[in-house]
Each structure stands twice: as C-alpha cells, then as structure tokens.
Amino acid sequence: MNSITLPYRRVVVKLGTSVLTSGGTSLDRAHMVELVRQMARLKREGCEVILVTSGAIAAGREHLGHPKLPANVASKQMLAAVGQSQLIQTWEQLFNLYGMHVGQMLLTRADLDDRERYLNARDTLNALLDCGIVPIVNENDAVATAEIKVGDNDNLSALVALLADADKLILLTDQHGLFTADPRSNPDAELIKEVGRITDDIRRLAGGSGTNLGTGGMATKLQAADKAQRAGIPVVIAAGHAEGIIETLVMGGEAGTRFTAHACPLDARKQWLLAAPAPVAQLHIDAGAVHALIEKGSSLLPKGIVAIEGRFARGATVNICGPGGQLIGRGIARYDEASLGKILGCHSERIEGQLGFSYGTVAVHRNDLVIL
Numbered sequence: 001m002n003s004i005t006l007p008y009r010r011v012v013v014k015l016g017t018s019v020l021t022s023g024g025t026s027l028d029r030a031h032m033v034e035l036v037r038q039m040a041r042l043k044r045e046g047c048e049v050i051l052v053t054s055g056a057i058a059a060g061r062e063h064l065g066h067p068k069l070p071a072n073v074a075s076k077q078m079l080a081a082v083g084q085s086q087l088i089q090t091w092e093q094l095f096n097l098y099g100m101h102v103g104q105m106l107l108t109r110a111d112l113d114d115r116e117r118y119l120n121a122r123d124t125l126n127a128l129l130d131c132g133i134v135p136i137v138n139e140n141d142a143v144a145t146a147e148i149k150v151g152d153n154d155n156l157s158a159l160v161a162l163l164a165d166a167d168k169l170i171l172l173t174d175q176h177g178l179f180t181a182d183p184r185s186n187p188d189a190e191l192i193k194e195v196g197r198i199t200d201d202i203r204r205l206a207g208g209s210g211t212n213l214g215t216g217g218m219a220t221k222l223q224a225a226d227k228a229q230r231a232g233i234p235v236v237i238a239a240g241h242a243e244g245i246i247e248t249l250v251m252g253g254e255a256g257t258r259f260t261a262h263a264c265p266l267d268a269r270k271q272w273l274l275a276a277p278a279p280v281a282q283l284h285i286d287a288g289a290v291h292a293l294i295e296k297g298s299s300l301l302p303k304g305i306v307a308i309e310g311r312f313a314r315g316a317t318v319n320i321c322g323p324g325g326q327l328i329g330r331g332i333a334r335y336d337e338a339s340l341g342k343i344l345g346c347h348s349e350r351i352e353g354q355l356g357f358s359y360g361t362v363a364v365h366r367n368d369l370v371i372l
C-alpha cells in the first residue's frame with residue numbers, strides 16, 4: 001500500500017450500539033474486525049485514533065444469555081459491569097491482530113466537570129497516544145448515577161474530542177446521517193449533506209433512538225456536533241456499515257452529514273466551560289446586561305444581576321439567563337451565592353462597603369464566560 005498524506009492527524013471515532021450489534025442483540029464481531037482494520041490502517045498512515053465505544057450493555061446481555069431483568073437502572077448497571085469487560089477484551093483481541101495495544105478509559109461527567117480531573121484525563125489520553133496505544137473510552141456506567149453521568153456516548157465523544165484537541169469527530173450509527181425526518185418512520189426523508197450552525201429548525205428534524213438499543217438517537221448527536229463545532233472541530237455523522245467509511249472520512253472523502261467547524265473556535269478554558277456539566281445554579285440578568293455580554297463582550301457585573309437561583313461556591317460554574325429565563329451563557333462565578341446575593345444590582349464602587357471585602361468588581365469575568 002502506498003503511503004498517503006492524511007488531512008486529519010487526530011480523530012475521535014464514536015461507534016454506537018447500533019453499529020456494534022448491526023441491529024441485532026449481540027456484538028457483531030465480524031463487523032468490528034472490519035472497523036479495526038480501517039483504524040489500524042489509518043494509524044499506520046500517521047493518524048491517531050481515539051475510539052469511543054458503546055455496546056457494554058448489549059455485550060452484558062449477550063454474555064449472560066439475555067436474562068429477563070427488571071427495566072431499572074440497577075439492571076443496566078449490572079449489565080454494563082459484565083459487558084464492559086467483554087467489550088474491552090473483544091477490542092483488545094481485535095486490535096492485537098494488527099499488533100496494536102488498547103488502553104481503557106471509563107469516564108463520568110464528574111471526571112470532566114472538575115478542571116483538575118479534566119486535565120488529568122487529558123494527560124492520560126495524551127500519554128496513551130504518545131505510546132501509540134489506542135484509547136478506548138466509554139462512560140463508566142457501572143458506577144455513574146444520573147447526577148454524574150454524561151448520559152450518552154454522543155455527548156461523551158464530543159467531550160473527548162475537546163479533551164484530546166482532535167481535528168475531527170466521526171459519529172457512526174445505523175443511518176447515513178441526519179435526514180429531514182427519522183428515516184425509520186419517514187421513508188421519503190432526505191439526507192442532509194452539510195450543516196453550518198445547528199439552529200432550532202435543524203434540531204426539530206432530529207428524533208430519539210428508533211430502537212431500544214441506542215441512547216438519544218439523532219438529538220444527542222446534534223448536541224455533540226454543536227459542542228465540537230464551537231470548539232473548531234468538524235463533525236460527520238455517517239453509517240458505520242458503509243464500506244470503508246472510517247478510511248473514507250479520514251482521507252477527506254465525503255459521506256454522511258458534515259457539520260462544519262465554527263470559524264473562531266473557543267480557547268481551551270472556554271472549551272472546558274462548554275464541556276462542563278449543566279450547572280445547578282442560575283444568575284438571572286437584566287436586558288442591559290444581556291446586551292453588554294452579547295454585543296460588547298463585557299464581563300458580568302453585579303449591577304446587571306436581578307436574581308440568583310441555587311447555591312454555589314466561589315469558582316463554581318453557573319448558568320446565565322436573560323429576562324425571559326432564556327439561557328445566555330455559562331461562566332465561573334467570582335463570588336459565592338451568599339455574597340453575590342448581598343451585592344445584586346450593586347454598583348461596582350459599593351461592593352466592598354456592602355460586603356466588607358471584595359474579590360473585584362465583576363461577578364463573572366469575560367475570560368471565564370462562554371456565550372451559548
């Protein structure tokens with residue numbers, strides 16, 4: 001095989017349960033070998049591949065002989081605990097066929113939420129790649145409760161793409177991409193080839209999973225695409241069973257639905273803010289503050305805040321909402337909720353008098369603020 005120059009040097013490939021089971025009830029190992037063959041070839045050509053794999057729950061069901069279980073979280077966690085070891089063993093055996101090693105990273109939202117843990121996870125990912133090992137990521141379903149979960153591997157793969165500073169995110173599923181409606185129930189639906197910004201009109205096209213195997217359907221894939229685009233990472237949603245699909249996409253060929261990267265990507269700190277979990281606390285701001293934040297790129301001052309919802313410490317991530325309750329952005333609070341409560345609507349020069357101390361005149365600095 002002749003050596004080729006690839007347009008992408010580091011890609012995240014997310015394989016949904018629908019791809020790994022080929023729509024059935026057990027892992028389709030024959031197809032997994034083919035996917036590994038493609039990734040191994042790209043690796044030889046100099047492209048680093050990070051794999052985000054679903055399929056633990058499906059593998060657990062298969063390994064235990066499809067037991068009848070109550071449909072609750074405990075059953076899913078038990079299946080994931082059994083299935084994850086089967087899944088990673090399978091990947092390891094298949095990559096070993098090509099002389100490659102894999103390293104397992106099981107993440108939860110909490111690992112990405114805290115900046116220090118986020119940086120640790122990034123170091124591990126980079127260390128694996130530096131050693132030529134393929135990082136294989138899944139959510140740590142066996143221990144993750146709803147509160148600390150990312151919840152679906154589409155969003156997880158976008159967070160991993162941000163973490164790895166990847167230059168492409170490939171979401172492979174059982175459809176050829178985003179259609180004008182769910183093709184399972186709308187045979188006339190048409191494939192959308194390219195999406196710039198993901199608008200509400202685009203979001204309305206995306207339904208949930210058409211099967212009981214997948215989590216989130218197209219809706220979570222669009223959330224993932226949105227996160228990655230904002231970080232300057234192009235995304236493709238394509239069919240995992242299309243011939244040579246990973247090779248085609250990494251070599252710059254066209255397939256599926258392309259989501260172009262935004263022209264002015266966020267810096268690393270703002271990318272982390274975007275990747276951080278939805279905060280529990282909200283700052284409600286007035287129309288003047290909305291204008292200052294969006295139009296002028298200003299910091300948020302206490303005088304623009306009209307109400308605070310939820311409790312938070314200094315340094316916590318908070319949502320910023322406009323007068324109608326609409327989400328405007330997300331930022332890091334310079335004051336805890338109790339102190340900020342005392343200086344709501346307060347002019348900058350009165351802060352110290354009001355509190356007896358001051359962490360400065362801004363509630364959320366523009367460097368710690370991402371507009372959504």
Ligand SMILES: Nc1ncnc2c1ncn2[C@@H]1O[C@H](COP(=O)(O)OP(=O)(O)O)[C@@H](O)[C@H]1O
Pocket residue numbers: 015016017018019054172173174175177178179180181182183184205206207208209210211213214215216217218219
């Ligand atoms: N507009 C749409 N275009 C394509 N697929 C859609 C759309 N809306 C909903 N879907 C559904 O999303 C499913 C893929 O998501 P999901 O079942 O979660 O798969 P995966 O396991 O690959 O993540 C498709 O099988 C399809 O039924």
Ligand SMILES: N[C@@H](CCC(=O)OP(=O)(O)O)C(=O)O
Pocket residue numbers: 015016017018053054055056057058080138139141151152153154213214215216217
């Ligand atoms: N973490 C779960 C998969 C969650 C998920 O998002 O599934 P999918 O929609 O098939 O990508 C598992 O390994 O079974």
